[in-house]
Amino acid sequence: MELISPNEPTFELHIRNCELRMGEKANCSEYWLEILIEAELVDKNKFESLLQETREIGKILVASTRKVKEKIKQ
Secondary structure: OOOOOOOOOOHHHHHHHHHHHHHHHHHHHHHHHHHHHHOOOOOHHHHHHHHHHHHHHHHHHHHHHHHHHHHHHO
């Protein structure tokens, strides 16, 4: 992965793309975990904690990208 300087004109665009990809991946993981649990294909007790961690990671990723956006605007 190529590192991009915050001074480059395309930096903010790269941050937006990254945010979209991370959000999609977190949402997709959450979606499939919910399906596995609801379909009773996995032990609900074991996978509930994994589902919660997936949601927390998604929140962290969103907060991180927002923080970067705020720093870019300063």
